[in-house]
Amino acid sequence: MEINGDNNIVENELAVEEGDCEAPILNSSVFLDHVGEVLLTHNSDGFSWKPLTSFDNDGSSCLRIKFSAKLPNEIKFSDVYAVELTNYGSIHKVNRTNAGNKFLGRESLDSEMFRFTVHGFQKSKTQPNLWVLAVYTFGHKDLPTCEMWVNRLNASLNLEVGRPKNLLVFVNPLSGKTNGRRTWEIVAPIFARAKIKTKVVVTEKAGHAFDVMASTTNKELNSYDGVIAVGGDGLFNEILNGYLSSRYKAPYPPAPSDFVHSVWSNECSLVHNRDEKVAEVSDQNDGQYPCLPSSQHNGSGLSNFFQDSEFPYPKEWFRFGIIPAGSTDAIVMCTTGARDPVTSALHIVLGKRVCLDIAQIVSWRETVASKVEPRVRYAASFAG
Numbered sequence: 001m002e003i004n005g006d007n008n009i010v011e012n013e014l015a016v017e018e019g020d021c022e023a024p025i026l027n028s029s030v031f032l033d034h035v036g037e038v039l040l041t042h043n044s045d046g047f048s049w050k051p052l053t054s055f056d057n058d059g060s061s062c063l064r065i066k067f068s069a070k071l072p073n074e075i076k077f078s079d080v081y082a083v084e085l086t087n088y089g090s091i092h093k094v095n096r097t098n099a100g101n102k103f104l105g106r107e108s109l110d111s112e113m114f115r116f117t118v119h120g121f122q123k124s125k126t127q128p129n130l131w132v133l134a135v136y137t138f139g140h141k142d143l144p145t146c147e148m149w150v151n152r153l154n155a156s157l158n159l160e161v162g163r164p165k166n167l168l169v170f171v172n173p174l175s176g177k178t179n180g181r182r183t184w185e186i187v188a189p190i191f192a193r194a195k196i197k198t199k200v201v202v203t204e205k206a207g208h209a210f211d212v213m214a215s216t217t218n219k220e221l222n223s224y225d226g227v228i229a230v231g232g233d234g235l236f237n238e239i240l241n242g243y244l245s246s247r248y249k250a251p252y253p254p255a256p257s258d259f260v261h262s263v264w265s266n267e268c269s270l271v272h273n274r275d276e277k278v279a280e281v282s283d284q285n286d287g288q289y290p291c292l293p294s295s296q297h298n299g300s301g302l303s304n305f306f307q308d309s310e311f312p313y314p315k316e317w318f319r320f321g322i323i324p325a326g327s328t329d330a331i332v333m334c335t336t337g338a339r340d341p342v343t344s345a346l347h348i349v350l351g352k353r354v355c356l357d358i359a360q361i362v363s364w365r366e367t368v369a370s371k372v373e374p375r376v377r378y379a380a381s382f383a384g
């Protein structure tokens with residue numbers, strides 16, 4: 001490790017393995033707010049720091065040690081969502097004084113300097129599914145040093161894959177107890193810091209999000225990395241249904257009349273009440289699907305999904321997110337495991353994802369003109 005006399009950055013070329021094409025490890029002596037002077041090190045997958053002032057060895061006789069030990073001293077880039085230069089200002093340093101006195105072992109000193117801030121999260125100790133914002137502010141007397149760290153850390157963040165850059169956000173102002181707008185105001189700064197562009201649509205009535213999703217052109221939809229619901233389960237389902245209603249091309253299962261006809265012609269055992277149009281397969285056929293007309297049943301139908309030439313599979317994944325503001329929020333309990341808007345926002349900006357199974361539910365209804373028409377709904381399952 002090298003630190004020059006002025007505490008400026010020194011590239012530690014020796015730390016780079018031969019043939020390693022990653023950026024060389026970078027070390028700097030900087031000040032970490034509320035901790036003091038540290039040696040900050042940029043690694044291949046994150047950064048870490050070590051206090052530069054000596055501490056008592058036993059780790060128990062000085063409050064300062066206890067204080068420092070509470071903080072993590074290594075952060076992975078996968079857990080960081082923004083790095084920014086902050087204004088010139090105070091850094092609180094902790095200076096050890098009265099070393100022999102364990103109750104007076106710390107003194108806080110403020111210094112003015114240039115600063116940069118790293119935004120990440122920490123898991124709550126009591127509820128690991130709950131993520132809380134963590135902010136690390138570093139300071140140095142030279143602006144170029146801070147700028148260099150910001151550039152270097154941002155360059156590493158840019159290598160993180162799967163993070164969204166542009167999102168369509170629906171806010172239901174009436175969700176829960178009219179929580180939607182307030183919830184969005186709480187989490188919007190997280191998206192802004194992460195430099196994620198958001199187009200926000202505040203819904204005006206039931207069905208608004210469905211209509212927007214169904215009528216948005218595929219070209220416009222392609223410009224987004226995903227769609228976020230700030231609301232409850234109802235809003236999420238509306239978005240999902242609006243998205244799929246005009247785009248999903250799977251064939252429907254047979255109408256009850258086709259089903260009954262097919263079953264009779266195949267002489268399958270069936271209990272059928274013509275009046276109620278209910279068909280039930282006997283035990284003998286449990287777990288099979290023998291009575292579907294072959295013309296209508298072509299497996300899952302997934303091969304037809306998104307084969308619309310206007311909607312070529314644009315991205316490997318089109319994502320749906322939910323920031324809970326509703327009255328039950330069952331979906332987030334299955335995804336993040338915490339009914340907390342900040343946790344959800346962090347999952348989204350960091351590009352975390354879970355697989356989503358979609359079930360198509362078709363029910364048949366008879367119209368006034370005695371025509372049987374399908375009524376199609378989609379439901380998401382997060383079982384994985």
Ligand SMILES: Nc1ncnc2c1ncn2[C@@H]1O[C@H](COP(=O)(O)OP(=O)(O)OP(=O)(O)O)[C@@H](O)[C@H]1O
Pocket residue numbers: 172173174175176177203204205206207208230231232233234235236238325326327328329
């Ligand atoms: N501006 C609006 N005015 C009235 N209804 C709306 C509006 N925006 C969305 N909705 C409808 O409100 C329904 C419920 O919304 P949401 O799921 O966000 O909140 P919620 O309080 O959790 O409700 P629920 O428990 O019924 O799901 C949605 O299905 C949607 O159709």
